[in-house]
Amino acid sequence: MAFESQSTKKEKKYSGVFGDMYSVAIIPKELELEKEPNPSPFELQFQFPDLTQPIRGFLRTREVGEFLSGALAGAMTKAVLAPLETIRTRMIVGVGSRNISGSFLEVIEKQGWQGLWAGNAVNMIRIIPTQAIEFGTFEFVKRAMTSAQEKWKQTEGPKVQIGPVSxxxxxxxxxxxxVAGAAAGISSTLVCHPLEVLKDRLTVCPEAYPSIGVAISKIYKDGGIGSCYAGLSPTLIGMLPYSTCYYFMYEKIKKSYCQTKKKESLSRPEMLLVGALAGFTASTISFPLEVARKRLMVGAMQGKCPPHMAAALSEVIREEGLLGLYRGWGASCLKVMPSSGITWMFYEAWKDILLVQRHHPL
Structure with a gap:
């Protein structure tokens, strides 16, 4: 019992783990499996492309410079002229006093000095994208149209031969x-019209619309998304003559003045004057449509909103005569002329900073 036979030892030597618990398993060296290193956990490595240079290049393009110039010019102008915008809107829609000084005093008595800036927060929110889109579109379309005309001249354009007639x-x-002026006005209006509606509600009736949040909620509750575009048709129709004349007059007066004085560019005071004249002309031509537009936009608050632009115009004529179509025109010119002049002055100044200094020819 004390001595085990040689065969018994041999059995235990190869019995392995399934044999006697006290035995040792010996595996031939050629049958041993190589141990693989522990696999590392699954990892995904993302290598993001370096977009620094493309972004810098994009921000230095002419289009971005013009876009930013328009946004900055509009914001600075509205911050200065907000009180005149408040008085102009109140007189156009027939709220309060019928003269400029009376309207000023009325707003100050009821709301204090801050009342002159009623709706200015949303006005600033509105004017930044509006002016950016407007000036950016104007410059882009003007260049595109000029380039198309030059190419058309080089190819002599299409010809139609009808018998002996060519x-x-x-x-x-x-x-x-x-064309660029019309495109600028239409594009900015389509994008930013809801902000115009919101601004007018806050300006005309601050008691019913004490804040931007309340105004948005009430406007949507009254008519849904459609109410945000109240007065869109007359706005677009009125924008065509206004925007077209506004940009056309500025460019033509500027070009004629520079040719007469043999100058390459206008000084800052000259830009102010030329911009004011352009705004005065455009506002005078399109003002009746502006009256109709304002009536439609705020008429819902008074419970007597005209169904369309023609009805709004006829309502004004019936109640106040033909002169009613120009009610508030003085206040409008008082606001539009300095606004146009200051906007063009700021816009040209910002273009000098953002474009000329970056070697973009104007």
Whole structure:
């Protein structure tokens, strides 16, 4: 019992883990499996591309510079002229006094000096994208139209031969400035019209609309998304003559003045004057449509909103005569002229900073 036979030892030697618990398993060296290193946990490595240079290049483009110039010019102008905008809106829609000084005193008595800036917060929110889109679109479309006209001249344009008659089509008679001005006004209006509605509600009736949040909630509750675009049709119709004339007059007066004085550019005071004249002309031509637009936009608050622009115009004529179409025109000019002049002055100044200093020719 004390001595085990050689065969018994041999059995235990190869019995392995499934044999006697006291035995040792010996595996031939050639059958041993190589131990693999523990696999590392699954990892995903993302290598983001370096976008620094493309972003810098984009921010230095002419279009971005013009976009930013328009936004900054609009913001600075509205901060200065907010009281005149308040008085102008109140007189157009027939709220309060019928003269400028009386309207000023009325607002101050009821709301204090801060009442002159009623709705200015949303006005600033509105004017920054509006002016950015407007000036950016104007400059882009003007360049595109000018380039298209030059290419058209080089290729002589399409021709139509009808028997002995040859018809040559040309777009040289189209003013790039006029087309660009119309495109600028329409594009900015389509994007920013709800902010215009909101601003007018806050300006005309601050008691019913004490804050931006309350105004948005009430406007949406009254008519849904459609109420945010109240007066859009007359706005677009009125924007065509206004925006077209506004940009056309500025560019033509500027060009004629520089040619007469043999100057390459205007000084800051000259920009102020030329911009004011452009705004005065454009406002005078399109003012009746502006009256109709304001009536439609705020009429819902008074429970007598005209169904369309023609009805709004006829309502004004019936109640106040033809002169009613120009009620508030003096206050409008008082606001539009300095606003236009200051806006153009700031815009040209910012373009000098953002474009000329970056070697973009104007």
């Amino acid at each position: 018809l040559n089509f040309s777009i040289s008679w189209i003013s790039p400035v006029a």
